Amino acid sequence: MGIPNYPIHLDDPQLQGFYDGLAMGELRLTADPDTGEWVWYPPEVVPGKPDTVLEWRPVSAQGTCYTFTTVVRCLLPGDHATEVPFTVVLFESDDAPGCRVPGVLVDDDGVEPACGMRLRFRPVPVGDHVIAGFAPV
Amino acid sequence: MKGGMVAITGVGETPFLRRSEEPLMQMMVRACLAAIADAGLKPSDIDGYIGNRMTPGSDDLGPLIGMTDRAFTAVTDVAGGTAPAGQALILAQLAIEAGLARHVIIPYGIQSTKPGGVYGFHAKEPLKAALEMPVGFFGQPTYFASMANRYAYDHGLSEEELASVPITYRKWAEITPWAQRREPMGIEEYRQSRMISTPLRAVDCCLTTDAACAYIVSAVERAKDLPHPVVQVQGVGVGTNNFPHGVLFTQNPCTYEYPGEASAKKAYTMAGVVPADLDLAQVYDGFSISAIVQTEMLGLCGRGEGAKFYAAGHALPGGRMPVNTSGGHMSGGYVPGINLLIEGVRQLRGGQGERQVPDARLCAVAGLGGNSHSTTILARD
Incomplete structure (x- = not known):
């Protein structure tokens, strides 16, 4: 299996937070500070709350594969x-069900990908950047 | 809005080509003039124009097709097939019933071979560019392939069942003289098709086409004086969801849950019919998986049974519910939604030779576009 190599385009600077997390080995999602609820992907404007x-x-590095x-x-x-x-894969962290993070399947050792399979987050260096990877547990 | 008030009185299109030497505007003019002639009208009879945000507006195209009074113009606000196969009909009926126009022309054209390709607009979406493209999640075949795998997990989907969708549409294309792909295809030919993104092969995807289509909407009372049997718009409905394009393919709780049940319910209610009343259907087949799901949403079979519906042969020529009778978007040609609608009109007029569905009087047309969906019920008077 290969790994895609495509540059990251951060036209919305808000999205830098995702890659800051990857660089530190963390998977991060966005939440509404007022309610604590996940708001993912981060929209340009939070629905009904333009000042937020x-x-x-x-979030937890453990989760499941929604699809692939x-x-x-x-x-x-x-x-x-x-x-x-x-x-x-579209990964759902155990801490944020329904919030899906796209990433590449890594370290699969020939395991067939499947919906519902348990996965663990693993940052993957590609060229000069890091992308989200997920490995079977 | 009541059904049976307006009719589709003229239809026209250019040849469906993998690559056309003609620019989009030239193809659209040809399609419009063909539709006007088919309706038995003169260009100066057309006083309404409904465009689309992806194609030229009436200020450019109107003069080129001979319109002399653009009394009513509008632009559809939804994407893909939903616009020409559904929303445009709502706008046309509103304009005609309000007395703003007598004959409304609705053109749509596509140049799949344009610079940047058919997926170029995805790359302009900041969320996709930042979060999806760096991991290779990009392009409709990849999005819809991920839906197919989830559908298979939820409902089951064998290779043979998936293959039965494009094989069914190809059977119809074989007997459609102008279809873009007419060579016979069985399971072996299907398996030889190039894998794009598992489980979707090239033949599970709609064609790339350069072509234009157009149709004309008129009041039913006026349609009775025109050359063809009256094909009424008996019902039309548009459904939407609140997942914008940037999140549609990942964050929708069920990624293959298009707003098709909502559009179908509106259309059937307006038409006063139920799915069992239909004689045939045209289903927006961007991909095998999306055709399967919309077939279910139209009520042609139960939820989760769409693939088995095709595998059982129900949608084939001679089947109990013919679907995509000119080959659909996967074998006939891909001008989003509109060529399916035109095929529905032609089937209800009759006289379509080998592919004619016997005594066809009621046809559903399903259009999908991003986070919207349309269902239209056409009826022969």
């Missing part, structure tokens, strides 16, 4: 022929 600034909070797919033909701009196949 979301907070980045760490193994990308054989990569549709990202550019040539990624040497990086396929790779498997993308």
